[in-house]
Amino acid sequence: MLITAPTQQQLIERADRYIALHFRDPLRMPELAHHCHVSVRTLQNLFVRLRGESPLKALRRYRLRQLHAQVAARPQLPLRQHYGQCGLIGSAADRALFLEIYGSSVREHQLASRNRLAPQRPLGRGATAQAA
16 A cells, blocks of 8 residues: 655645644644644745745634634633633734734724624614614
């Protein structure tokens, strides 16, 4: 039986699956590279070549996507709790990349999500709705 080496794309997909399963953990590049059966340098080069970013930035992006979804679903929870559940610490780099990706800060996203999920108050007697 002939065993073929995985393609570069398959290695990236393997790394993506591992990240999806372990994003909450303090994931290190040697661990990720070991899972993919390549060196750290090879993994870094693959990510930069195929994704245009390092594996660490891809991990941070994945964590921020999870943060965005969690805050939208449960905006009443403290942001610190959301950050922890996503493997983040809420660093300036995390906040800056969130702003770059989503166009708003995490706090603004939380407030907008709270407003979106808040029950609509009935208008008072004699009040009319304002045209938007």
